[in-house]
Amino acid sequence: MNSPSRKPIVVIAIVTAVCMLGNEMLFIVMPLYWKFFGLTSLWQVGVLLSANRIIRIPINSLVGWCYKRIGKRSGVMAAVILAAASTFSYGMVKGFWLLLIARCLWGISWSFFRIGGYLTVLSSSNAETRGQYVGLYNGLWGLGTLFGMLLGGLLAEIIGIQTVTTLFSIFAVSSIPFIIRFIDNTKETEATPQVKKKKEFTIWKNKRIVSSFVTGLIVAFVVYGVVASTLSKLIEIQMNIVLGLTIGAGTITGLIQALRTGWDPFLAPYLGRVSDQKWGRIPILILALLTAAFCLSLFPLKLPMVLFVALLFLFQLTTTVLITMSDSVAADLAAGPSQITVITFYTLFSDIGAALGPLLGFVMIDVFGIQSLYWLTSCIIVPLAVYWFIIFKKEVRITRLMEGQ
Structure with a gap:
């Protein structure tokens, strides 16, 4: 029996990694340059860096409900758009409350990515390849953490935070054609x-x-x-x-x-x-x-x-x-x-x-x-x-x- 193609898994994992760059950069940059973001206290940094996780707790069920109605491709595209918007906002908006909204947008985006990624693994694997493909998916999207932390902090010092966040948001939007090409819209x-x-x-x-x-x-x-x-x-x-x-x-x-x-x-x-x-x-x-x-x-x-x-x-x-x-x-x-x-x-x-x-x-x-x-x-x-x-x-x-x- 032919094994299902792993191309959709590779594509969604790499797209997720690209869209993660801004989030991972923030973990390096915000604790050091919190005044640049218009923050007045370090406790605000802690809240902002954890807000994306907290918002996912009530939102996951709604995201699952959406995937039953709009399909994988539409869900992943929504994730990319939200990720690009939140990443762009990091360099443009100032102040705790506006940044909190941006962090919540990323949390919603990650829920769409995570559930969409699992569903893609399920549809692109069988009992003989599922573990291997789960590992492949997790390993590839994890590269977003690696490069976001290593390159994000370095580029922020060289070309500035605003330029980096704009660049990363452009990278995110540029991944949309690959989603259209390789991710089906089944539900x-x-x-x-x-x-x-x-x-x-x-x-x-x-x-x-x-x-x-x-x-x-x-x-x-x-x-x-x-x-x-x-x-x-x-x-x-x-x-x-x-x-x-x-x-x-x-x-x-x-x-x-x-x-x-x-x-x-x-x-x-x-x-x-x-x-x-x-x-x-x-x-x-x-x-x-x-x-x-x-x-x-x-x-x-x-x-x-x-x-x-x-x-x-x-x-x-x-x-x-x-x-x-x-x-x-x-x-x-x-x-x-x-x-x-x-x-x-x-x-x-x-x-x-x-x-x-x-x-x-x-x-x-x-x-x-x-x-x-x-x-x-x-x-x-x-x-x-x-x-x-x-x-x-x-x-x-x-x-x-x-x-x-």
Whole structure:
């Protein structure tokens, strides 16, 4: 059987990466040049950089509803237009409230990109290629983070913030012809409202689907929430304890984050392809969860610097595995007539985890310290690994019984 074309996946992933450039640049530029943006306090920077995640929590369901009526191509084009508008606004508008609107526009754009991307992966893959294509999709759009952070800050200093945001918005608009050429405009059809209600009710009765939602939430909470927001603080504390240094933590953090986004386009598809084979995704997911818990439990301890860096490197590899396996499990379960509903809720749960991570993380650091935060995060992961291990054992038992017959 011929494998579906992966061209639409590559196109939507690269278009997403291009449209991300302005958002990722903002994470480097705004904390340094916040007065340029007409801001009066640093707390406004924190709110603006998190607003796009918060808006996605209530908006995801509406975006899923839109995809049922307008199709993938129209949804992705809406995402590009919103991304271009928000990126252009970063350099043109001044003041907290106007920038807050621009950040919310990007949050809505990302919801359209994320759900549209998952749907494209589903329509362009089969059971033998889904994991590989999920990894390919995640790896390619992750390049937007890499180049946005590396080039955005550099270009902002050379040619100015306003010029960079205008340039990035032009790049975004220039991707529209590729969307028209390679992304089809199919949409899910539903027979009657009664069938729709029954289908959504069945989803919540399916323990495996609900488990994938919880897994997406916890993985996003750990990777995009807690670790992404507190890693620089952790490195700063570790450098101060071990080396007596308090400088360079931001540079090291940026380098470590860049490493993952650099290898993701190559490693993530390979991991997905491995998970498409005999043993499937669950054993790899279990191993990644246990490895992540192990690393998180050791991070706050007083460690030799070489061992600490080695653990950071191992954890970054593990996050690639976690994200690829979590997304692939959800894609497997979404394949079928409920794909938009499942993907919408999976994206919603992931966004909740990513939004809760920084909030709860910094509250815990203030009250209990960073050591307690990382140990608690490690403890949250272990029960999830145990749960998936039980699921895997049941599947193996059922398989053996069927083979025995």
